[in-house]
Amino acid sequence: MAIVALVASLAAACGDDARGELTGGGFAAREAGAQAPAPNSPRRTVITDAVGKIAPAVVTVQTEVVERVPIDPFERFFGGRTGERSAAGIGSGFITRSDGVIVTNAHVVAGATRVSVALRDGQTFSARVLGFDEVNDLAVLKIDARGLPTARLGTSDDLLVGEWAIALGNPYGFLLGNSEPSVTTGVVSGVGRNLVGQGQGAGVYVDMIQTDASINPGNSGGPLVNAQGEVIGVNSSIYSPSGGSIGLGFAIPINRAKRVTEDLLEHGAVRRPWVGIKPQFPAAGDAGRAALRSGVVVHTVVPGSPAATAGIRAGDVLVKSRSRVLRNPYDWDAELLELRAGERLTVVVRRDGRELAVPITVADLPEVSAPKVQVMRELELLTLTPAIRTERGVRSARGAVVFKVSDRVAEELGLQPGDVIVQINRTPVEDAATVEKLISAQGQRGALRLFFERGGQVYSSDFIIR
Amino acid sequence: MAIAVTDLPLDLVRRGKVRDVYSVDGARLLLVATDRVSAFDVVMDEAIPYKGAVLTQMTAWWLAQLEGQVSHHLISADIDEIVREVPALAPQRAELAGRASLCRRATVFPIECVIRGYLSGSAWKEYRAGGTLAGEPLPSGLVESARLDPPVFSPATKAESGHDENITIEHVREVVGAETAAELERLSLLVYERGRDIAARRGIIIADTKFEFGYDDTGIRLIDEILTPDSSRFWPADEYRPGRPQPSFDKQPLRDWLDAERQAGRWNGEAPGPPLPPAIVAATSHRYLDAFARITGESLDTTGLA
Ligand SMILES: Nc1ncnc2c1ncn2[C@@H]1O[C@H](COP(=O)(O)OP(=O)(O)OP(=O)(O)O)[C@@H](O)[C@H]1O
Numbered sequence: 001m002a003i004v005a006l007v008a009s010l011a012a013a014c015g016d017d018a019r020g021e022l023t024g025g026g027f028a029a030r031e032a033g034a035q036a037p038a039p040n041s042p043r044r045t046v047i048t049d050a051v052g053k054i055a056p057a058v059v060t061v062q063t064e065v066v067e068r069v070p071i072d073p074f075e076r077f078f079g080g081r082t083g084e085r086s087a088a089g090i091g092s093g094f095i096t097r098s099d100g101v102i103v104t105n106a107h108v109v110a111g112a113t114r115v116s117v118a119l120r121d122g123q124t125f126s127a128r129v130l131g132f133d134e135v136n137d138l139a140v141l142k143i144d145a146r147g148l149p150t151a152r153l154g155t156s157d158d159l160l161v162g163e164w165a166i167a168l169g170n171p172y173g174f175l176l177g178n179s180e181p182s183v184t185t186g187v188v189s190g191v192g193r194n195l196v197g198q199g200q201g202a203g204v205y206v207d208m209i210q211t212d213a214s215i216n217p218g219n220s221g222g223p224l225v226n227a228q229g230e231v232i233g234v235n236s237s238i239y240s241p242s243g244g245s246i247g248l249g250f251a252i253p254i255n256r257a258k259r260v261t262e263d264l265l266e267h268g269a270v271r272r273p274w275v276g277i278k279p280q281f282p283a284a285g286d287a288g289r290a291a292l293r294s295g296v297v298v299h300t301v302v303p304g305s306p307a308a309t310a311g312i313r314a315g316d317v318l319v320k321s322r323s324r325v326l327r328n329p330y331d332w333d334a335e336l337l338e339l340r341a342g343e344r345l346t347v348v349v350r351r352d353g354r355e356l357a358v359p360i361t362v363a364d365l366p367e368v369s370a371p372k373v374q375v376m377r378e379l380e381l382l383t384l385t386p387a388i389r390t391e392r393g394v395r396s397a398r399g400a401v402v403f404k405v406s407d408r409v410a411e412e413l414g415l416q417p418g419d420v421i422v423q424i425n426r427t428p429v430e431d432a433a434t435v436e437k438l439i440s441a442q443g444q445r446g447a448l449r450l451f452f453e454r455g456g457q458v459y460s461s462d463f464i465i466r
Numbered sequence: 467m468a469i470a471v472t473d474l475p476l477d478l479v480r481r482g483k484v485r486d487v488y489s490v491d492g493a494r495l496l497l498v499a500t501d502r503v504s505a506f507d508v509v510m511d512e513a514i515p516y517k518g519a520v521l522t523q524m525t526a527w528w529l530a531q532l533e534g535q536v537s538h539h540l541i542s543a544d545i546d547e548i549v550r551e552v553p554a555l556a557p558q559r560a561e562l563a564g565r566a567s568l569c570r571r572a573t574v575f576p577i578e579c580v581i582r583g584y585l586s587g588s589a590w591k592e593y594r595a596g597g598t599l600a601g602e603p604l605p606s607g608l609v610e611s612a613r614l615d616p617p618v619f620s621p622a623t624k625a626e627s628g629h630d631e632n633i634t635i636e637h638v639r640e641v642v643g644a645e646t647a648a649e650l651e652r653l654s655l656l657v658y659e660r661g662r663d664i665a666a667r668r669g670i671i672i673a674d675t676k677f678e679f680g681y682d683d684t685g686i687r688l689i690d691e692i693l694t695p696d697s698s699r700f701w702p703a704d705e706y707r708p709g710r711p712q713p714s715f716d717k718q719p720l721r722d723w724l725d726a727e728r729q730a731g732r733w734n735g736e737a738p739g740p741p742l743p744p745a746i747v748a749a750t751s752h753r754y755l756d757a758f759a760r761i762t763g764e765s766l767d768t769t770g771l772a
């Protein structure tokens with residue numbers, strides 16, 4: 001059960017290793033002028049063929065990050081400091097559109113102030129982050145280019161446990177003469193894997209492809225392909241323990257990645273589907289284990305949500321959604337990842353010994369549909385409501401939720417969509433309008449300190465309005 | 467699982483486009499709404515999950531609302547009760563749950579009692595051509611889909627095949643007698659107006675509907691299905707814009723998809739219909755469930771349903 005928490009920290013440590021390797025030159029560059037074996041060479045296999053097909057579309061993603069160090073939430077009232085730390089990161093990605101659309105992991109580009117991409121032929125481009133989705137660990141980048149080789153996307157719906165799984169990455173593409181991707185191989189060890197972390201900050205990762213191909217920070221963001229060279233998943237090292245040496249790597253199913261990518265391309269943000277059901281997580285022990293097989297007990301229905309409109313009640317047990325049988329809350333999480341805003345789904349619930357077919361129309365998360373207040377054309381905010389608060393697990397009772405930020409504000413303030421602004425200087429933020437007022441009133445008079453909640457922690461950031 | 471055809475140990479009286487009718491005995495019929503769906507007069511190969519149960523249970527719900535005001539044919543739409551009455555059906559319980567209704571057999575009046583609360587379909591055509599509806603003049607200047615107040619009784623023949631033909635009220639009088647004609651009109655209007663009001667409050671416009679009546683030794687009874695999406699035109703109220711045709715609450719995704727298939731030259735508009743993609747089947751099922759939930763205020767009970 002503690003796998004994920006462990007994984008997260010190992011992955012971070014590993015990131016440093018990879019960089020160490022890079023600067024230390026601890027790898028063998030491919031010798032210039034080496035001859036490729038003839039097409040009929042017995043050394044050619046289904047693997048080398050698959051690699052040959054996908055390799056041209058695999059790229060290196062390099063980032064520069066300025067990290068902000070969190071401060072203690074209580075210290076904020078006494079003007080606590082924010083630290084800053086600069087670091088470089090590296091990962092992989094793959095080209096999905098010949099005009100320069102690239103898919104990678106969100107964690108590869110998270111918080112990056114600069115992102116660049118190196119192609120297999122050594123060309124490098126500076127990249128724009130079109131959007132990223134931390135929940136699914138996916139990001140979409142764009143470089144200005146044409147006629148690029150693209151990866152063939154397969155489907156993750158019909159994966160065979162035991163079929164070849166080839167993980168590609170290109171972590172060293174910035175080094176001349178080292179343009180070949182790195183390849184690790186294995187099989188699809190499992191599908192629909194749900195990983196549960198424990199303790200603070202540990203997440204739940206659902207419906208992942210498990211493979212024994214080594215997945216590491218270097219090939220993270222790169223493609224996991226089948227024997228036909230079609231992408232079946234996006235490697236993700238934050239789910240995978242270090243180096244894959246214990247035969248446990250995870251990738252995000254390509255079907256989910258396709259959906260998220262489409263959303264990011266169309267809306268610049270993932271349209272988060274909203275149903276408004278909070279499942280009850282079973283207790284530990286035998287009773288809990290039994291409960292993991294008998295459906296999803298509804299703990300809370302968010303007021304005003306699609307589930308509430310559809311008449312779902314606390315205590316209902318969800319047993320089926322569309323064609324997915326729901327045995328436990330993780331099945332529900334997996335279902336949510338596949339749903340799209342606007343989709344109409346039918347959920348079968350058990351209530352008082354009867355079964356009911358409940359039609360629900362999936363909405364956009366309230367952040368997306370709520371009216372917004374525009375601040376200085378750079379920041380779109382909305383007032384924290386009980387619904388948003390429950391939905392996102394925000395701790396602060398009042399505040400303004402960041403809906404959109406300009407690149408400049410994102411860069412200078414370190415703000416991200418989803419952050420909740422709770423205080424400016426010494427004034428608590430009551431709602432979105434307060435932020436506007438405080439900024440326009442006090443902006444003239446020098447520096448402002450902004451406090452915001454992200455992932456349950458409060459951070460601060462100083463800025464001056466020009 | 468959706469059910470397209472039933473095969474029960476009873477005498478089959480008829481298979482309609484959607485419903486299978488069986489004879490239980492001289493006095494009773496078993497009406498089974500299957501999950502078949504038709505569009506543009508073609509019955510599709512795919513069945514729509516929950517559709518049959520929606521039709522049957524919605525009919526039962528309306529009749530419960532009308533209890534005491536209209537005498538009707540329904541004995542029970544509850545599977546436990548039906549199996550108690552007709553034990554031979556026990557093995558098919560899961561297939562019949564929700565979908566079947568046990569009814570008093572009646573002698574059917576050969577008339578479709580259509581009520582129009584909005585000007586649409588063939589009624590709009592008639593009005594546009596000559597300013598009348600069912601042969602009676604209507605105010606001038608009405609646009610397509612305009613609301614009609616009061617609603618209009620616009621009877622049709624019960625054609626065995628092909629389309630029902632609109633007839634005049636005079637014609638109805640000739641067929642059933644003046645007194646019965648007046649009673650059929652009165653009952654049709656009463657039930658429709660009741661239905662229109664209830665549905666409107668829940669976001670559904672019942673634009674028009676068709677009732678059937680029969681009689682037995684006790685008198686006239688309301689028979690067949692009542693105020694269902696299949697016997698009526700349901701429109702989403704929030705999309706209502708007079709002056710054009712309205713989307714169908716229940717069948718629009720299906721029709722739009724079929725239209726596209728036809729325009730792409732992949733379907734000639736005749737049976738057999740093209741195979742429906744799962745998304746269209748799911749969307750249609752959702753619409754029927756949604757119509758049920760809105761109108762009755764409850765989700766469809768699917769306990770024991772196969
Ligand atoms: N109580 C009753 N007594 C006698 N006949 C009845 C009774 N209730 C309904 N019926 C008849 O049962 C038949 C139902 O089958 P019908 O052919 O209408 O099915 P359907 O699926 O609605 O088909 P279609 O779409 O062609 O109308 C109708 O002809 C109706 O008149």
Ligand SMILES: [Mg+2]
Pocket residue numbers: 482
């Ligand atoms: Mg009929």
